[in-house]
Amino acid sequence: MKKNATLFFCQNCGYESAKWMGQCPACREWNTFAEEPKAPSVKGRPTRVGERREPVALGEIRSDDQQRLLTGMAELDQVLGGGIVPGSLVLVGGDPGIGKSTLLLQVCRSLSERLDRILYISGEESLQQIRLRVARIGEFSSSLRLLCETNLADIETTVLKMKPQVMVVDSIQTMYQESISSAPGSVSQIREATGVLMRLAKQQNIAVFIVGHVTKDGTVAGPRVLEHMVDTVLYFEGDRHASYRILRGVKNRFGSTNEIGVFEMTDRGLEEVANPSEYMLSGRPEGASGSVVVCMMEGTRPMLLEVQALVCKTNFGLPRRTAAGMDYNRLNLLMAVLEKRLGLPLSGYDAYVNIAGGVRLSEPAMDLGLVLAIISSYRDIPVPERTIVFGEVGLSGEVRAVSMAQQRVQEAKKLGFTRVILPQSCLAQIKNCSGIELVGVSAVKDAMAAL
Ligand code: TYD
Ligand code: MG
Secondary structure, eight states: OOOOSEEETTTTOOEESSOSSBTTTOOOBBBEEEEOOOOOOOOOOOOOOOOOOOOOOGGOOOOEEEEEEEESOOHHHHHTTTSSSSSSSSEEETTSSSSSHHHHHHHHHHTTTTOOOOOEESSSHHHHHHHHHHHHHHOOTTTTTEOOOHHHHHHHHHHHHHHOSSSEEEEGGGOBBBOOOOTTTSHHHHHHHHHHHHHHHHHHHHHHEEEEEBOSSSSSSSSSSHHSSEEEEEEEOOOOSSSOOOEHHHHHTOOOOOEEEEEEEEEEEEEEEEHHHHHHHOOOOOOOEEEEEEEEEETTEEEEEEEEEEEEEEESOOOOOOEEEEEEEHHHHHHHHHHHHSSSGGGGGGEEEEETTTTOOOOOOGHHHHHHHHHHHHHTOOOOOTTTEEOOOTTTTTOOSSOHHHHHHHHHTTTTTEEEEGGGGGGGGGOOOSEEEEEEESSSHHHHHHO
């Protein structure tokens, strides 16, 4: 009998095992094992990245031939760390329908205005469907090449013949290698497909964008395997019902992962949002209680957002708390701090907190803003207009310093805010603050008084 003709793969992280297991020992997910045929072992699997085999002195390697290609979309260039690096492999992940295909098609359009060999490979849509999408996005240079293909061997042949400068593979889950009998989208197929694309990228010096759909629990389907093979991982996220989208760098071998790009989905494709703060704050109710503007940092970029809280008497014995866009436990913790340190009887009140615009906040710097929003709603007193708040709140009700206070104040000033409530210990960092009033606080009590 042939032994081990099949293996079991964790569909979440790619862990392989000879027998089925209920829980994956690597990623601790339940019920993720699926049986797949064992991949044929390829001798001397080509993973070589360069030509030379002998060690090279660092000083001898010329880096100036690594000219970055600008996509013409400033937000994307920034996330990539200053443009596309030739020969790099970029994974763009995101929920289905979030706009990955649209984004990459727009990148192709913008690139094909200057470069003549751009290839867009789609395994999901027919040429006619792509044509329809293109018609929505607008004018296109006719030199952009489209290919509808899912067979990797055929793709490889085409690519070797055409030698594109940049190519897009939409999506990796539809690609398959004939020699592997498992279905497209399975771990072995995805791993193999990425391997093939990586080889093409490195050996032919082609910048390759791979689209990867994300599963419902937030990982690129199957391939955590994929994340470590590629050079750059970008996630395209956003609330499907809100029109803005955030492109976030999660891993980047050629730049920082702190950058984000903000886009808006319009009826004519994605548009860059150069000033996200203004965008996020539009339509904010003025003079309403429970609404506070906070400043959070997305990497090196400050962004003003509105935190809304609604506190009202509990009807049943147990108070309800709902946190949209932030950590539920953090909300409970901050409410406990308010109850204990300020003596507010919040355990008899429901609290609903929402970050307007559908953003998710995880930075501690929003604590103070959240706390003030809760107090403001509890007392039904609006926070003075043109005021922004930031600072971390500790368990004893103290307000702690946060990083990059200067940038946050600058952003507030740029958008016409006149007053900033911030941690006392941040005051020293801030220079050049004419025209804006800084209120340093060292405890939540002081912040309350400052309102
Ligand atoms: P798409 O790029 O197909 O998503 P993905 O490839 O990530 O699955 O985006 C599809 C959504 O974008 C779809 O719901 C319609 C919307 N859309 C617009 O609102 N305006 C446009 O101009 C385009 C092309 C799409
Ligand atoms: Mg798509």
